Amino acid sequence: MNVGGTASTANTATQSPAKTTPQSVPQPSSKSANGSDSVDWNSLVEASVVQKKAPAVRLDLKIKENTTEIKAYQKMQGLMQNLASSLKSIRGSDSSLTRNDDIFSKRQAYLTGRGVTNPQSNVVVTATNGADVRTYDLKILKVATAQKVASQSFPDSKTDLNLEGSFSLKLDGAAGAATTIDIKKDMPLAEIAEAINAKKAGTGVSAAVVKVSETESKLILNADKTGKNILMTPVAGANIGQSLGLVAPGGGFANQLQAATDALVELDGVQASRDSNVIDDLVKGVTFSLYKETGAGNSVSVEVAQSLNDINTAIKGLVDSYNAYRTFAISQQQVATGGQVSADAALFGESILRNANTGIAGALSTTINTESMALLGLSYDPNNMLQIDATKLNDALINRLPDVEKILGFQASSSSADVGLLTRGANMPASLSLDIKTDGNGKITSVLADGKADQFVVSGQRIVGAEGTAYAGMTLVFTGKTDTTANLSFSSGIAERLYQSVTQYSDPQNGLIQKVVTEMTADNEGHTKRYNRMMSDVNQFRTRLIKLFSEYQKEIVRAESDLNYLKAILGIKD
Known part of the structure; x- marks a missing residue:
């Protein structure tokens, strides 16, 4: 019999009774047998440990299930964010009516x-x-054209010209003072060009040496802007402009290659x-x-x-991003052979997925003045994937672009030129009547929305939807002076409705998916800590059990040894 370590037995025929000393933390590995009695110590330990560990095993399974579900939610979130991004390129920002950042404003x-x-x-x-x-x-x-002038000819660009003085350069009409350039005796034509170029940021004039032939080089001055004459004025020392042959003795450039026009x-x-x-x-x-x-x-x-090309590309991008999401959604609804849920369908039956799909389908079914996504050449295949009839789409873009804009984007109109929408909210009403009272000089004193007060907050000339009301997120601007009643109407097309439906789930800060992921991640962190504590208890339990069974084994071995000793003394045979 052994509970950890090497087995120790007593041979009653040849040996005196012997004592065994188990290891300090023995590991069960065999059975102890004596006659018809046998004890499988390993099995006893493992059976007890398995029973003790069962709650931890169930918790570990829950952690793994949560992890799989979190990954599925994160994939869903990423695909919906891609869909939202493709929609944003169509509908622009919430202020697209004033910022002109939607696809139809391009x-x-x-x-x-x-x-x-x-x-x-x-x-x-x-x-x-x-x-x-x-x-x-x-x-x-x-x-x-930009002015371009040339110097006289020089044998080469490397011989010192023995000129000393300074001159200033600037372009006619340029702001600020002219920039002075110093020329020294030991400077050849190439270094004079370098000195001019070192100051070109301030002068607006650049220089280059042109090698006309092996025995002829010229300095060329170029105005960096068209329509501006170069102003070259001597400052001190020799008249460098005349010495270089750039400026004629009577003033003006001696050799103008191109006039400023x-x-x-x-x-x-x-x-x-x-x-x-x-x-x-x-x-x-x-x-x-x-x-x-x-x-x-x-x-x-x-x-x-x-930009018809951009609109066409944006619609195709919407279809591609929707189909990518739809492929994922279908994978989460799969049932395996035998009627069991597919192992890959981690979100099978989850309300968030179901509600998101319902919202997306509802947005795609939007109609504006009897027009639907069919106007765009869009339809569903048997798996509810979107498909495009390119001919119909191109025809709509060429011949019915205003209708395309209405069926996709957001539209707003006001009966008053003094009241306009700056920013739209997530849930825009179909219509709104505003009664605006002023002090007669344009300062707003009160606003009624469909006859109700406290629906909007006045901030200067802005009328902002109050938090907690149906108008939260809306901002209007008033440019009038006297009391005004404005009747506004709004319509949200497919891209607008789809964007609002998708972003309530996909938003990385406040979206419904992020909230679930955050909660499940926190749960898993708590579960993991609890699991680690439970497994620590299991390991301690195993150690205690092994020690206990080792003591049992020790006593049994001692008893068997004593019994065999007595039998030997008394001559009792088995």
């Missing part, structure tokens, strides 16, 4: 040549979000000149970058329009 300029073969080589046009949608006729009569354009029959080829103040929100004249009788048609 602008793209389309160029068509009229007598011009490649209009993109003449001009590049960009438009900011919210720029007026319209078409312009542009003629580029002259592009702006302004750009001249004609837009819709109106001529305008600028000293730069980048013109951003001719039409609000539109920038024209000029490169080449259009030529006599020729022009470029510039159509500033909504």
Whole structure:
């Protein structure tokens, strides 16, 4: 019989009774047998430990189940965040009506040549979000040029010129004083160019040495801006400009390679000149970058329009992100053969998944003026995955863009030009009537919302939805002076409703999924601490049990030895 250590037995035929000394913390590994009696000490210990450990095993299983569920929730959250991101590119921010940051506010300029073969080589046009949608006729009569002047010829650029003095440089019309540049006797042409370039940030003039031939080099001065003349003035010592042959004896540059000229354009029959080829103040929100004249009788048609390519891409992004989420949702509803829940369906039957799916389906079923997602060429396949009819989508973008914007985005209208919506909330009403009272000078004294007080808080000229009301999150602005009644109407399209439905679950700070994950993580931390305590108790129990059984074994061995000794003395045979 042994409970830890090497077995110790008594041979009654040949040995005197012997005593055994078990190890301090023995480990059961065999049986003790004597006649018909036998004790499987290992099994006794393990059976007792298993029974003691059963609650810890159940708790460990719960921890593992929670961990699997947390990972599934986190995957769900990530997929919903991707969906929300694709929706945000369509609907913009909550202030998109004033910030123009939704997809329908993006602008793209389309160029068509009229007598011009490649209009993109003449001009590049960009438009900011919210720029007026319209078409312009542009003629580029002259592009702006930067002044460029040359010095006299020098044998090379490395021989000291023995010139000493200083001069100042700046561009005509530039703010601030001219910058002084010092020239020393031991400076060759190349070092003079370096000295000028060292100060070009302040002067707006850069220099370069051009090697005309093996025996001829020239210093070239370039204005860094078009339409601006270079001003070169002697300051002290030799007249460096004249010595270099840049300035004529009577003043003025001796060898002007290119004059400073302004750009001249004609837009819709109106001529305008600028000293730069980048013109951003001719039409609000539109920038024209000029490169080449259009030529006599020729022009470029510039159509500033909504960016159909971006809208198309955004809709496809919505479909892709929805289908990625839908694939996950389907995986969480799978039933294995035999009717049991699939091992991968960690969220099977969970209310959050079920409610999220219901909200998403409801948002996708939105109709605006009888139009639905079918207008966009969207439909469900047998697994409720979204599919796109590209032909229908392109047709809608080209011929029914206002309807596309309505079915996807958020719309607001006001009967009063003095009342406008700045920021929308998560749950916008279909309509709202505001009665605004003032002191006659524009200061708001009271606001009634559909006849009810205390629904909005006045902050200067802003009317902010009160927390806890149906208007929380809304902000309106009042620009009038006298009492005003404004009737407002709102409509939320598919992208808007879907975004609001998804973000209440996916928000990383306050979303419903994050709350569940946080709670389950905290539970698991508590469970883990409890499990560790329970397993510590189990290990201590095992140690105590082994020691106890070792004592039992010791006594049994001693008793067997004494019995065999007595039998030997008395001559009793088995």
